[in-house]
Amino acid sequence: MQFRLEKRREPSKAMIYITPVVAVVLTMVVGALIFSLIGYDGIGAVREIFLTPLTNSYKWQDLGIKAAPLIIIGTGLSIAYRANVWNIGAEGQYVIGGLAGTGIALLTYGMTGWWILPLMVLAGILGGMAYAAIPALLRTRLKVNEILTSLMLTYASVQLIYYLIRAPWKDPMGMGFPQTRLFSEAARLPTIIPGTIVHLGVPIAIVVGIIAWFIMTRSVFGYRMRVVGAAPHAARYGGFSENKTIWLAMLVSGALAGLAGVLEVAGPFQRMVPGFPTNYGFTAIIVAFLGRLNPLGVIVAGVVLAITFVGGEVAQTTIGLPNAATGIFQAMMLFFLLAGDILIKYRLRRVAPQPSVGAA
Amino acid sequence: MTLSRRTFVKVGGAALALPLLGSRAFAQLEKVKIGFIYVGSINDNGYNYAHNQGRLYVEEQLGDKVETVFVENVPEGPDCERVLRELAQQGCNLIFATSFGFGDSVVKVAAQFPDIAFEHATGYMNGPNIGLYNARFYEGRAVCGTIAGHMSKTAKAGYIGSFPIPEVVMGINSFVLAARKVNPEFTIKPVYISTWNDPAKEADAARAMIDQGIDIIAQHTDGPAALQVAAERGIVGGFGQGADMSAFAPDTQLTAIIDHWGPHYLASAEAVLAGTWTPGNTWEGLKENVVQMGPYGEKVPEDVRAAADAVKNGQIDGSFHIFTGPIKDNTGTERVAAGVTMTDAELLSMDWYVEGVEQPA
Numbered sequence: 001m002q003f004r005l006e007k008r009r010e011p012s013k014a015m016i017y018i019t020p021v022v023a024v025v026l027t028m029v030v031g032a033l034i035f036s037l038i039g040y041d042g043i044g045a046v047r048e049i050f051l052t053p054l055t056n057s058y059k060w061q062d063l064g065i066k067a068a069p070l071i072i073i074g075t076g077l078s079i080a081y082r083a084n085v086w087n088i089g090a091e092g093q094y095v096i097g098g099l100a101g102t103g104i105a106l107l108t109y110g111m112t113g114w115w116i117l118p119l120m121v122l123a124g125i126l127g128g129m130a131y132a133a134i135p136a137l138l139r140t141r142l143k144v145n146e147i148l149t150s151l152m153l154t155y156a157s158v159q160l161i162y163y164l165i166r167a168p169w170k171d172p173m174g175m176g177f178p179q180t181r182l183f184s185e186a187a188r189l190p191t192i193i194p195g196t197i198v199h200l201g202v203p204i205a206i207v208v209g210i211i212a213w214f215i216m217t218r219s220v221f222g223y224r225m226r227v228v229g230a231a232p233h234a235a236r237y238g239g240f241s242e243n244k245t246i247w248l249a250m251l252v253s254g255a256l257a258g259l260a261g262v263l264e265v266a267g268p269f270q271r272m273v274p275g276f277p278t279n280y281g282f283t284a285i286i287v288a289f290l291g292r293l294n295p296l297g298v299i300v301a302g303v304v305l306a307i308t309f310v311g312g313e314v315a316q317t318t319i320g321l322p323n324a325a326t327g328i329f330q331a332m333m334l335f336f337l338l339a340g341d342i343l344i345k346y347r348l349r350r351v352a353p354q355p356s357v358g359a360a
Numbered sequence: 361m362t363l364s365r366r367t368f369v370k371v372g373g374a375a376l377a378l379p380l381l382g383s384r385a386f387a388q389l390e391k392v393k394i395g396f397i398y399v400g401s402i403n404d405n406g407y408n409y410a411h412n413q414g415r416l417y418v419e420e421q422l423g424d425k426v427e428t429v430f431v432e433n434v435p436e437g438p439d440c441e442r443v444l445r446e447l448a449q450q451g452c453n454l455i456f457a458t459s460f461g462f463g464d465s466v467v468k469v470a471a472q473f474p475d476i477a478f479e480h481a482t483g484y485m486n487g488p489n490i491g492l493y494n495a496r497f498y499e500g501r502a503v504c505g506t507i508a509g510h511m512s513k514t515a516k517a518g519y520i521g522s523f524p525i526p527e528v529v530m531g532i533n534s535f536v537l538a539a540r541k542v543n544p545e546f547t548i549k550p551v552y553i554s555t556w557n558d559p560a561k562e563a564d565a566a567r568a569m570i571d572q573g574i575d576i577i578a579q580h581t582d583g584p585a586a587l588q589v590a591a592e593r594g595i596v597g598g599f600g601q602g603a604d605m606s607a608f609a610p611d612t613q614l615t616a617i618i619d620h621w622g623p624h625y626l627a628s629a630e631a632v633l634a635g636t637w638t639p640g641n642t643w644e645g646l647k648e649n650v651v652q653m654g655p656y657g658e659k660v661p662e663d664v665r666a667a668a669d670a671v672k673n674g675q676i677d678g679s680f681h682i683f684t685g686p687i688k689d690n691t692g693t694e695r696v697a698a699g700v701t702m703t704d705a706e707l708l709s710m711d712w713y714v715e716g717v718e719q720p721a
Contacts, residue, residue, distance in 0.1 A: 058449055062442050162554050166524065175484050176711045177460065177525045178554075197441075268438030274523065274554050275436040275461060313443050316431045317450060323401070323433040 005346040012344060019340035020290050020297070024304065027332045035325070044319050049311035049329060052318075059314075061196040063306045065268060068205035069094070069260040069280045071302035074287035075212045075295045076256030082216070082293050083225040084232070085249035089135065089150025090257040091281025092157040093128040097258025098265040099161060100127030102180060102272040105187035105265075106169060116186040121262050128258015129251050131157065136250035140243040146250070158277055165272055180272040189267035201263035205302070208256065212295035225249065257281060286334050305330065386477065388635035392454060394418065394625075395447030396430040397440065399459035400557035400582045406602035407556070407582040408432065410619035411458045411481075413603070417622030418629050426629060436461025444469040448476050454632045456625065457481065459556065460525060466490055477637045479628060482527055484708070486639055493624055496645030497527075498534035498707070499675045500617035501578075502682040503653055504599045505538030506671045507614050508576045509546050510664040511596050512539075518569030519550040520562055520579040520586050524720070526710045528580045533714045534682045535578055538671065540716050549574070549718040559585035570595055576614075584608040597657060604654040615668070616654030624650060643704065647676045683707060688715040 028046045036042030053059040073090045080087045087093075100123040108116045134153060138144040162178065165171075171181040189199040216222035228235040228245045236242060260280065265272060287305050291297030312326030394415070402412040415428050429450065431443050440462050447455050448469060454477045457466045463483045470478045470490045479491040486492050508517050519535065521528045532550050539546040549569060553561045562585035566577055570593050577598040579586040584605040590598040591609035600606065600616025624642065631637040644650040653672055656665050674680025685696030690713045696702055702710075713719065 062445075065438070066442075175526055175709060176529065178523050182464075264438075268441070271464075273437060273461065278435055278437060278439065309439075310442070313431055313446055317395070317429040317446060323431070 002351050004349050004351045005342070006349045008345060008347050015340075015344045016292065019344060020292060020301070020337060023290070023333055023336035023340055026336045027329055030332060030336075031329050034328075035321070040321055041319050045315050045321050045325065048315035048318055048321070049308055049326070051311075052314045053307045053310040059310055061193075061198045062310045063303060064198050064202040066309050067302040067306035068201045069264050070284050070287045070305055071205040071299050072201075072208050072260040072263070073253075073257045073281055073284035074291060074298040074302055075209050076253035077284055077288040078291060078293040078295060078298050079212060079216065079225055080249035080253040081288055082229045083245050083249045084229045085246050085253075086147045087132065087135070087150050087250055087253045088147050088285070089132070089152075089154045089281070090253060090284055091277060091279060092150065092154035093131045093254040093257035094261040094264070094281045095154070095157040095161060095277050096131040097124035097128035097261030098269075098272065098276055099157075099164065099261075100124050100258065101262030101265050102164075102169070102183075105183040106180060108184075108187060109181065110184055112184075112186045114186075117189070117266065120187060120266055121259065124258045124262025124265075125255045126258070128254040128256070128261060130254075131258070132250040132254020133247075136247050139250075140246055146246070150250075154277075154281070161272065161276060162274065165274065169272065171271070178274055182271045183266065187266060188270050189263060197268070199263075199267040201260075201267050204259075204263065206299060208259070209295045209299040216295060221248070257284075283330070286330060290333065290337055304333075308333075386475070386632065386635050386637050389453060389633050391424070392422075392426050392629050392632050393450075393452045394426060394428045394629060395444075395450070395452035395455040396428065397434045397443055397447070397455070397457050397459075397462065398430065398432045399434060399436060399461070401432050402430070404557055404583045404602075405605060405608065406584060406600075407619065408458070408602075410602045411456075411621055414619075414621030414625045418625045421622075421626050422629060422633075425633065434459075434462075438465070441465040441469055444478075445472070448473040452476060454479070454628060454637070456628075457483075460523075460527065477628070477632055477639075486641060489639060491628070491637075491639035492641045493628075494527075494643045495619060495621075495650045496643060497617060497619075497651060498530045498682065499645040499672075500651050500653060501531045501534040502538040502675065503668050503672050504578060504615060504617065505535035506542060506668050507656075507660060507664055508535065508578070509539035509542030510667060511614065511660070512543070512546065512576045513596065514573050514575045515543055515545045515547065516572075516574045517546070517548045517576040517578060518566065518572075518574040519548050520565045520569075520577070520581055521550050521552045521720075522556045522581050523554060524552055524711075526708055529713065530707055530710045531580055532717060533710065536714055536716045537682050537687065542667070547716045547718060548578075550713075550720045552720055553581065555581070557582040559583055562586050563589045566590065567593070587613055597659065600654055606654065606657070611658065613654070614657045614660050618652040618654055620650055620652050623648075645675065646672060647678070689713060690715055690717050690719060 032042035032046045035045045101120040104120040104123045135146040135149040138149050139146045165178040169180045171179050191199050224240050228240055287301045291301035308329050315321040396415050398408040400408040402408055419428055434440050434443050444465055456479050458481045460482045463485050466478050466480045467485050470487055474489055479493055482494045483492055519532055536548055551565045553565055562581050566586040566589035575596040577586050577590050579601055587598040587605050587609045591612040597612050597614040600613050602619050604616045606613045681701045683702040685700045686698040687696035689695050
């Protein structure tokens, strides 16, 4: 018996929106099975990872601040990926955004004024954009694949953090530990709900998602991105320059990654430390796809991924699940989603076994 | 030392919960719930493994009077803050944050939960409910350095560090000072890899240094990767760090520094049970059995074992201190005069390398 993948004439519209949900549900079911088989409380694991963060109101603030950077970066990536521009280096642009904001915070150390935070945010956005401009330039001028360059620049950005916090930006009070000083009050993102840790970055993330959705569906820019991605030949025929699209896609995704970086350093971190890169830029790739490259979907997907992070820690303390379980659940989710995508576009058909040449 | 650290914290303006200053009485308990957070995996067979052994020790000793929970692989950043709050909210009475980079988070969360006792390993920011505990790992380094000085043929060792913090710098210096007492030509080259636990990076650094002619390797990271590379490349040897790693490189491990946190964890747990816990500041070593030395490797000859034992015993009975002058730094300037021993405060803020250390990039 053999099977063959056959292209469907018309992919189902409904399925496009149903598969992410199916992927999450399948992840729960298979996850529960796997962890039961290897001797853990599988159902408990799924409950703690996926439900506890939602039912325990104390965890909502954690979800908010964990989801915010994922949503902001994921939104930018969803726009770029729509145009078939594969920016894999959002993590690096996030880091440079954070460093640019840190630079302003250190320059204005000890000063007060409402203008400091907006200036930091601006610097973060420009930093992320500038860093994304490198792969864009290499791609448009020299035809270098942006997947490789953007990814490799991530590692370079991490080295830049280490250089800056070990020497020029080192905290004079840090006992030699490589980190910058704590930002002064004016350079810290305010919390918006008293008594919680929910900072201004959380509403900004939601606003970014909504604005991006509006632009993608209602503007020429959005139309350009979608057409270039869906039908590159038609787009060229229609007068949309491919290079210009690459530039736009890289700059927008870089700008948003930079924004996430500066909000993160000014919010939860409040200083630059070696642990600043926490893979938000990579996790946001899952978020973008789980959200169907639709900014509104990205908001939901960002929260789902945040749930797995927060829930993963709950499961460690309550039922002793190892830390790696979180990664397994996240990977399963992406796997089922991508598998689902294949089945939307193709159907599985049973074919008669072909007599193979040379068989005895 | 305590005084200087306090002053330091005030001057630094670190987010210390000043409004909460003042003595606080903790209630007596029937049962204590203890939370542990680790920066790496409990299966790293090194630093985090050793802390987890300490947790198991407390469970074994206190039986049903204790319940412990732990979270591993906690990044040093805001994620740590969330995990600490999670533990606090789950009803832990005592929480051990076992890595240096957890400091900021401990300070923030401890201020929100004044009734919970926090203890931060290897840190410097204390508070009304934040105790500090550390171990004199440098004493073990002096023993390792003595062995290295005797056994290295090239008189060059490699040293893989995590971050250039005083804790690590002090270990490097202790190792080199001890080795140069045996062989004045001895030098080392430290490499910092900016992480506590990344076996691939540790192994790469080890390979690069072996290619440059070192024949002994030491590390201040959490796992046995460097030791395994040393075994694979057949150099003279290396050392276990945090735990006995001889299972990973039986012929290559010359000895190991073993962190024995159990007794400290037990003492803190008992203090919380009795309601007598106060934020302490302990820094114990070989003498108190918090730092232990592993068995000598088979290839360590008798005379070297005797020399290493002498250094170990000298530190236990107090007759020997590795940081007694004269000590020159690696630019040739005398930093410690003959006969003078560095104070704990000086050690805890050490940011210069002794003679024989190649300045790291």
